Amino acid sequence: MRMQSVAMTGKRFLVFGAHPDDIEFGCGAVLLDAAERGASIELVVFSKGEAGTHGSRSERETEATEAAKMMGASIQFPSTPGDTRVRAGLEITLMAAKAIRRFKPDFVLAPSGHLNQHPDHRETCRIVRDANRLARYGKTPGLEDLDPHASQALLFYDISNESCGSEGLTPILLDVSTQVERWTALMKCHQSQTGNVDYIDLQLSRARALGIQSGVKAAARLYSEGPLLLGTSESLRDVAGPRF
Template structure:
């Protein structure tokens, strides 16, 4: 069950939009990744929770993740409760990731910041031995990820580091557009939402391009951190 990266999203499509390029890159390098969606996105203006489920499955195939799960929490009403924390603790102990990717720490949709704190708190709790959980009847061992990184979503948050996704932008866009009910489609008769515009679709490229410009690569995705990063050496840094 162990995976290298466990990526959480408040809604199906959050992970693809925020860090789809990074996931595609890491998988291409031999890392394993699992996505866990907290809600079904049932309050979304366009589509249904069923179409969202189908789209999430297709996006997962495009990215090549090992598994994708949905915890069925209440869309629009995420709370940092013991009940929700424990569900996430079980996922962390099930997949035992080295790194967790989570929603933006502040964003337009209130669920995003709530999910960021919820996941962060659950990561800490997952390492406490006196909190007992089971999976398929067996007691789970404690596990605490080494790092939690928060991807950037609607708001223009200044990243604390970026990942070069120059060779993986197209796969990110393909995975995002697997959510065809949610994004720009000139033939759609559903209501237009802020993320269903041509401008939003184009922003996926120009925002990645701008972060690339600032960091010396073609395209990049940005992240914020919870604790100071220590580098063993300068290998892997784009100079």
């Protein structure tokens, strides 16, 4: 039995992904950690990965649902143009903004928007970034039925190595050392995607390298667009700079 911390009790994460495995591979370790500390998590996935080389629409939905269960998260697959066809536009942006107004998250997470990656990832970044803004504006047409909501922070995660970093983004590292085993199991939920290329090893080695850099076993990288307020001097207590 793991120790249950209450440090994140009441905090809400709304996490967007383009395909059924994006979230688990990109920021699964962070979400497992937050869930263990009492956070509530909802996942919004814009496609069922139906255009992927491996796995059918229903297989991939089942895999994502299984993974969501491991995180204690709820998951929704809203109606969109689908895999390879996710593009920023008013309709999908308002749909994402409605999801934000309904769930009222403290943290909104989306893929980072680097150009050299699956276009659905990049577009999901743009959609969520705009949606997070429109969700807090008082009189956005199309959102009148729901109260405006301002999230505490919008954070971005990398799905593949190619998408690491982006101009204008501030990286933050989180210690996920205690989640490595469970994160591996979480990624293994996506069996249809892990057969040919060793995606799991790729993510684990990235987390390991980021961890070594900061003196912990494994670290996950998120980004903020602009500076984040850490809080008072007390928040500096656990901060660690690069060791090399």
